[in-house]
Amino acid sequence: MILLSFALIGINCGKGDDADAGKGISAVSDDKSQQDVLKIAIGSKDHTTLVAAVQAAGLVDSLANQGPFTVFAPTNDAFAKLPAGTVDDLLKPNQKDTLKNILEYHVVVGNLTEAILKSEFTGKDDELGMANGAHTKVTVKNGKTLINGATIIASIPATNGIIHVVDTVLLPQEKK
Template identity: 85%
Template sequence: MSGRYPMNKKFFQLTMITIVTCLSLAGVSCGKDEDSNSGKGISAVADDKSQQDVLKIAVGSKDHTTLVAAVQAAGLVDSLANQGPFTVFAPTNDAFAKLPAGTVDDLLKPSQKDALKNILEYHVVVGNLTESILKSEFTGKDDELGMANGGHTKVSLKNGKVLINGATIVASIPATNGIIHVVDTVLLPPAKK
């Protein structure tokens, strides 16, 4: 079944390249320096007007250092700085910690770049899907979200919270190029047949 928001993989890759280039030209660094928001939680970053696109929000969050390292290792930095719009389901460091021991370290190896890229692209949708859109247009329906890696996810509702393939959205942060939904679990794409 195709999702309501299908993703063109080439478009996503071009978008990621544009984002990284823009960040490089603007002098944005993913490292820790005096001007970064290192050490701030995601809620503090959400209130910081200088954080504009989805990548800058993630870079400025102390709760997403593993995600940022993974985006860098997969070579997807430029894609998330593109105009979008993107909906990014951003797992926290605690979400990555729930994976079996050694999984993250293994995925960050250069030899695992394609596998890591596939997982990260499974966290992105082209379009700006707020929680209210997810609730009204996808919850309880047969539609699925088309993810950037070509896979699909299911949206459900539990105790008033939106779940994406069972991962709970715990916070949402609007960005200039879309929205970030902070999730408590890493979304793992189904094995390719």
């Protein structure tokens, strides 16, 4: 299960004069309430394979920057659906460019909520441009949002975008 962390707001309820107005309100700033997409993935037991892949591809700094990013984050179970040996092969240093291309196919520059995906990218000719330069199709089936057939199973806001947890690894199509 994916747990979302919520920022707590502390309010000073003590008596004070007008000079103290507003001084008692602060937002908690800690590792749980202020997480970027990378920190959220690192903290998820369901995304250890994704984190290992991001590290092997050298994309850690990219996902930790300001963004905003929309990340379609496959779970460990999604990676397990790939043919045996695929993940191990992709994590090898000589496959870094291939791995980077696959991972960038899971990222959109911008903060696209599921509502935006459903309303703006589900037309017959509408495609979503991914960070690797390729495109995906967004469809809605039985009320669920799909990206090239991968179902969004949860959405988690981050300080630099949003993560949509998906049940399938997105694989870029070969150029014809």
